[in-house]
Amino acid sequence: MGGVTFMEGNPDRKFPESRVLIIMTGGTICMQPSADGLVPMSGFLELAMAPRPSFNDxxxxxxxxxxxxxEGHKLTLSSLRTPTSAYCKHIRYSILEFSPLLDSSSIASAGWTDIALTIQQNYHLFDGFVILHGTDSLAYTASALSFMLSDLGKPVILTGSQASxxxxxxxxxxxxxxxxxxxGTFTIPEVCLFFHHTLFRGNRTTKVSASSFEAFDSPNSDPLAKVTSLGVDVNWGLVRRPTRIKEFNVTKTLDTTHVASLRIFPGIWPQLVDSVLRVPDLRGLVLETFGMGNAPGGVDGHLTKAIKQAVERGIVIVNVSQCTNGFVSPLYAPGTALGRAGVVFGGDLTTEAALTKLSYLLALKDRGTVGLEEVKEMMGRSLRGEMTELRVASFVHPAGVVEEDVVGKITAAESAFTALGYAISNGDLRTVRELLEGDEFNHQLLKKADYAGNTAVHLAAVGPEPKILREVLERGASVHVRNRANNTPLYLAEKMVASGTTPKSEECVGLLKEAGGHLWLENEESMANSRRGSVGGRENGNGVNAKPAEEKLTLEVEAPLLGDPESFLWGGATEKVRQEHDAVWKNAMERVRKEQDSVIERARKELDTKLRQELAMVEAERARLLKIGDTPNVQGGADDIESTTGKIIN
Known part of the structure; x- marks a missing residue:
């Protein structure tokens, strides 16, 4: 979990700024009283935020x-800056107000497109985005944007309020x-919803109260973060990260006009369902069923027949549960009958996520990107973390459980990151992979940074082996994180190209750009100055003359020294400190390997027990169905479980 870092030392110290664009679309949050009730207001920055010290330094x-x-028209916006946060950072922000403001109860695909395009036009200028929105359809908009924004590398957070x-x-x-x-502080590359001190994954949320301040919940997924009096606790193990090297992209339209949602109720007429399924141009239906996916069958099976005929006509029907908590599964005969009719089981999708996901996939089909069968297949698996998928056990990296190092003040996580830094600087791809094994679960090493704020991507960007950079990027490391000198990995790689220090630096630059990295305006100006050779001698990552080594190993260090990878890593650290880290590295590597073996063995035993329990449940269900003369594809499921168990045990 992410913790708070309290400020110490020099009160005159200058802290870096991150930039956030607030996109104001409407909602109760930006309304003010009038003779006719609450009405939207303009000038939100000056009237609502500037007078408050917490928003205005x-x-x-x-x-x-x-x-x-x-549309791409350039604007010059006034900005405010927050006071220094507990994370030693200012957040400078501006507000871009939609005109006219959107009514959240009337929002549709066009409104979602406007928001997505606004983010796309400003993506290279800001570290993150906050969207002010009405609460009525907030969960729908969060779900829609999660699918429209592909290969997202920066946080997009939707919020609103129950009162002005x-x-x-x-x-x-x-x-x-x-x-x-x-x-402005955390690189959480997801579309999120923040309400009542809680950050949720946007496509897992639903509105649960019309008046309570605790208006939203994510019943089938834990929050991504919680705000407490001690700071922001981020559950990094749940945060999704990009696992392919691709630039940010926007799907501009969703096909919301040809999808519908129908809630099953006791005694529903099959003719009613059939009439809905015969609405002209209908292409998809979200069917909200009882419990774990059951619907009335009836003696004659008319309802199932109507659904089967609709599927044969090319209509995609998705089965989701009416229950707030839970998922659909073909455990009972009525649910199995729907599956045989061609209905897609939506797992624990919310209705909001199911509708917007179906609209997104149908839009892809219109463009020829996917076919009908691919739409059905993709509806049944997670694309943006919108549904829970059964996985083989993930192993927590030993960095989280290794005891305190004998050196004393260096924690286990720091020692593991030290080992990673050495492996990167030596171009040792095999060791990097070993250290990152299991890191998909808690991202301990991918979010860790050295004393100068450099993450694994910063180190790999100036390292000797581009394959290592590709490895950390494909494991979900962010290209947008800045170090304490406010520099991104791409800027450091560009500096290496300019200095000609590492032969493969140009390949690293290409990889970072392919993954969506970009230079900020101040970085571009600095690079231009470097190319002109305006400053002689060796420079550090902030474009300043290098300081003596003994001055660099402090918390006030601006950036590590560029040059050979090892000097970059330590930034001129003293020989004593380097020897201490050598000792840490040797001890840590041995413990890491031992702990990995132990964790893997325990996980194998636990998984073996769990799978055998599931196998027993399947066999019991099969026996029950045999008694009533109905044998759906249960044996296949049992065979799969036996096969999976055998593979893992062996």
């Missing part, structure tokens, strides 16, 4: 920020400030 200089409309920010008792300030801090 009065010592900050006035700065305008460039942004773009969804101008009301005496309101949740607006907490919701907006929490969203702003998270978007």
């Amino acid at each position: 009065s010592t900050a200089p006035s700065t305008n920020i460039t942004a773009y409309t969804k 920010i101008f009301a005496l008792q309101s949740d607006a300030v907490d919701n907006l400030l929490g969203s702003l801090i998270i978007a």
Whole structure:
């Protein structure tokens, strides 16, 4: 979990700024009282945020920020800056107001497209995005955007409020400030929803209360983060990360006009369902069924026949549960009958996620990207973390369980990261893979940084082996994280190209750009100055003359020294510190391997027991069905489990 880092030392120290764009689409949060009731207002930045000290650092200089409309028209926006956070960072932000503001109860595909295009036009200018939105359809918009925004590398957080920010008792300030801090501090590359001190994955949410401040919940998935008095606790093990090297992209339209949702109820007429399925141009239906996916069958089976005929006509029907908590499964005969009719089982999808996902996939089909069978297959598996998938056990990296190192002050996680840093600097791909094994679960090493704020991607970007950079990127490391000098991995790689230090630096630059990395305006200016050779001598990552080695090993260090990979890693650390890290590395590597063997063995035993229990349940169900003369494809499931168990045990 992410913890808080408290500020110490020099009060005059300058802290880096991150930039966040707040996109105001409408909603109760930005309304003010009038004679006719609550009405939307403009000038939200000046009227609602500037007077509040938590949103406005009065010592900050006035700065305008460039942004773009969804059509690509350039804007110059006023900005404010938050006071220094507990994470030693300021967040500078501007507000881009939609005109006219959107009514959340009337929003449709066109409104979602406007939001997505606005993010796309400004993606290279900001570290994160906060979207102010009405609560009525907030979960629908969060789900839709999660599918429309492909290969997302930056946080997009939707929020709103149950009461106006101008009301005496309101949740607006907490919701907006929490969203702003998270978007400007943590690289969580997902579409999220923040409400009542809790950050949810957007496509797992649903609105559960019309009036409570705790209005949203994610019943089938734990929150991504919680805000407490101690700071923001991020559950990094749940955060999804990009696992392919591809640039951010937007699907501009969803096909919402040809999908529908139908809630099954006791005694529903088969003719009613058939009439809905015969609506002209209907292409998809979300069927909300009882419990674990059951629907009335009847003696004559008319309802199932109507559904089967619709599937044969090319209509995609998705089965989701009416229950707030739970999932659909072909465990009972009525659910099995729907499966035989061609209905797709939607697992624990919410209705909001099922509708928007189906609309997204049908839009892909219209463009010829996928076929009908692929639409059905993709509806049954997770694309953006919208549904729970059964997985083979993941192993927590030993960095989380190794005891405190004998050196004393260096934690187990730091020692593991030290070993990773050495492997990267030596171009040792095999050791890098060993250290990252299981890191998909808790991302301990991918989010860890050295004393100068450099992550594994920063180190690999200036390392000797591009294959290592590809490895960490494909495991979900972010190309957008900045170090304490406010520099991205791409900027450091470009500096290496300019200096000609590492022969393969150009390949690293290409990989980072392919993964969506981009230079910020200040980085481009610095690179231009470097090319002109305006400063002589060796420079560090911030474009300043290198300082003596003994001055660099402090918390005030601006950036590590560029040059050979090892000097980059340590930034001029003293020989004593380097010897200590050598000792840590040797001890850590031996313990890591021993702990890995132990964890894997325990996990194998636990998984073996679990699979045998599931096999017994399947056999019991098969025996029950044999008694009533109905034998669906249960044996195949049992065979699969036996096969899986055998493979894992062996």
